[in-house]
Amino acid sequence: MPAKMMQFVSVEQRLPDKRPVGERTHDFAEIYGQFTPDRAREQAARCEQCGIPFCQVHCPLHNNIPDWLMLTAEGRLEEAYELASATNNMPEICGRICPQDRLCEGHCVLEKGFRSVTIGAVERFIVDTAFERGWVRPIRPLRERPESVGIVGAGPAGLAAAEQLRKQGFQVHVYDRYDRAGGLLIYGIPGFKLEKPVVLRRIRYLEESGVRFHLRVEIGRDLSFAKLRRRHAALLIATGVYKARDVELPGAGLRGIVKALDYLTASNRKGLGDEVPAFDSGELDAAGKHVVVIGGGDTAMDCVRTAVRQGAKSVRCLYRRDRANMPGSMREVQHAEEEGVEFIWLAAPEAFVGGERVEAVQAHRMRLGTPDATGRQAPEPVPGSSFRLPADLVIKALGFDPEDLPGLWGVPELAVTRWGTIKIDWSTMSTAIPGVFAAGDIVRGASLVVWAVRDGRDAAAAITRHLDARAGAERQVRPALALAS
Ligand code: FAD
Ligand code: SF4
Ligand code: SF4
Secondary structure, three states, X not given: OOOOOOHHHOOXXXXXXXXXXXXXXXXXXXXXXXXXXXXXXHHHOOOOOOOOOHHHHOOOOOOOHHHHHHHHHOOOHHHHHHHHHHXXXXXXXXXXXXXXXXXXXXXXXXXXXXXXXXHHHHHHHHHXXXXXXXXXXXXXXXXXXXXXXXXXXXXXXXXXXHHHHHHOOOEEEEEEOOOOOOOHHHHOOOOOOOOHHHXXXXXXXXXXXXXXXXEOOOEOOOEOHHHHHHHOOEEEEOOOOOEEOOXXXXXXXXXXEEEHHHHHHHHHHHHOOOOOHHHHOOOOOOOOOEEEEEOOOHHHHHHHHHHHHHOOOEEEEEOOOOHHHXXXXXXXXXXXXXXXXXXXXXXXXEEEEEOOEXXXXXXXXXXXXEEOOOOOEEEEEOOOOOEEEEOOEEEEOOOEEOOXXXXXXXXXXXXXXXXXXXXXXXXXXXXXXXXXXXXXXXXXXXXXXXXXXXXXXXXXXXXXXXXXXXXXXXXXXXXXHHHHO
8 A cells, every 4th residue: 555655744753762871881782773664664654755865866875765765664675675775785784884964864855854764774674674584585697607706805895796796697706814704894893883693694695695705815915916817807806994094102102002993803803702812811902991092983983882882991082173073973973972982072192101001191182273175174282281181091093094005916007096095997997907996995095885885886887897898809709710710
């Protein structure tokens, strides 16, 4: 039966129930529960079914949001799933961790007076339901193709490309230096935003679909780029960005000052049941410590909230700009504040103080000065404003840069931009080396999962065109050779 849409006037926006702070800060489970089917229908029916849906325009995947909202409101969940998965390779993951306030929901027309449709939560509900009811079936391509494609990196960009290429019937091999697939989905992002079984379920689906994973294989160390290239008809580089930005300050070498990703990876590994000596020794465990996190992005938010869950004595976040100018999602800041994190805006470290271990962070106040070339106000120190914060653990979350892949892999012809990201032709996703493509953070710089998925899909389409053209050319050459002989 057609659903009555446009219910936003009488039905209030409601997210899935959020677990109370006292409960959720003691474990790493997701903080939001799941919609009941009735709640999902009710919330989906709030959509106005806009003629020009700005939600869709501002979703990097241009998901057909109004249509899957209507199908959900009508209870036609299997069709909603088909539609949601037609444009997105991991809708249940994006539904959980996209910064919707900056993307689809932030541009929903209802946001202006009635509060947006809860798009992410409905998307997650649709696809979790599809998994539960067995609607997510392994890919069985219409025809198998002989060409193999090698993908370096099993993060969202590599996984999205792998699925798209497998659907075309290619033989897909994914290489990753880690012991588990998933990239930052598995070892970066904490469980309270994205529970690990959700990621592992996606990977199992790809394995059952015939994607071959080669784990613990680091390209450039265990296997050379040249060998890999000879093995496959086309290659995709989706290695992400992992070189942590640093601060050159007095005392920077003291023990107890750690990199964000080392800290988060140890915590995620522990949650997955691994032995983690650096965690077990207390080096990467915040329990009982005064913790200071430096930075204002998503990674910093994940660090502060992880420290709370590990039982830190106090957790402070030091950020050099103000709240309005921080790069992290506002929703995440709000969650962190609810969980007891203290934000110290407009403040930056000037030295780390201690004997062998760090004992305090010496910081100074900042103010926002004149706008720079990008229009952003540059922060500058306020003279004479020093203050000290006690700290047994300092976590540096200052962002990431790409590693020097051409140097590490011995392929100087792999051109990079002035930021060190791999240079591609965006219309073909092709690098400077013919038959080698790139996608995700390694081309964009540190970005978002949804953009990695978009790039992975674009790269898969480009690889398919490339291999189709090659197969077509070979078909033409073969009869010509036969005639000539
Ligand atoms: P990655 O996910 O980094 O995957 C790259 C893979 O390549 C890794 O598995 C790595 O092991 C492998 N690799 C690298 N070099 C080699 C090599 N030489 N040989 C073999 N394998 C190699 N985005 C959001 O949208 N929402 C969030 O809430 C969010 N939170 C985040 C929290 C943290 C802590 C971090 C660090 C990032 C977060 N992001 C978030 C960003 C998001 O995770 C990334 O944009 C996304 O994962 C990029 O995908 P990718 O596939 O390009 O790279
Ligand atoms: Fe919104 Fe992200 Fe889903 Fe797009 S993929 S609809 S931006 S939650
Ligand atoms: Fe529905 Fe909001 Fe999208 Fe309009 S912008 S179609 S109301 S979700």
